[in-house]
Amino acid sequence: MKILMVEDNKSVCEMMSMFFEKEGWDAIYAYDGKDALVKFNEDPKSWDMITLDLNLPEMDGMQVNAEIRKVSKTVPIIILTARDSESDQVLGLEMGADDYVVKPFSPITLIARMKALYRRANLVNNEENEEEKNEKYDIVTDHLKLSTKTREVYLDDKPLNNLTPKEFDLLKTLAQKPRQVFSREQLLQLVWDYEYYGDERTVDAHIKKIRQKIEKVGPQVIQTVWGVGYKFDDSEVD
Known part of the structure; x- marks a missing residue:
């Protein structure tokens, strides 16, 4: 992790630096509120964690927290402070801090809290990114995404x-109802939009071309159901 530790007590910073180094974390230190914002704003997206004292020179920690949250809603912030009143804790959390550790604290406990917060933050971000990514697609299965x-x-x-328009439409028709078997007659009506006149080779030829293109990038997901037709099924492929 890359950590910004905002703390005016240099002895606390020196103590924590040993624990950060042991974890292999890169820590930058700011000893007053204004310097903290300068360092944070140099590259806001680069920080994985911020520890923030409340009693700071130049600018109060609550103000620093508020300014950081104007720039980043997601960077994890742990408040470290001697203020142990419930009202201070509630205020800090309401202003966007993620956790609150009261001084004096155990460095080992703080490291454990930081690891837990980092895991939670990454889990949430990954879920949000996956949801945002999936929103772009109309069909999402085990192996396939289609827009x-x-x-x-x-x-x-x-x-x-390099899917042709009809190949795309045919694949979409199959994929939007996984494991459902479609006859050639049904596919002609759904994809080509005309009644079946006996030329099943149209469907077979397009299925063959799609399969050839699929084989170049991944597992075969279009299955033949002999005597009936075709289905899309990627639930059991590797």
């Missing part, structure tokens, strides 16, 4: 390129 808006298809996060 009708951009007409993009990804198999195991690899792009499935």
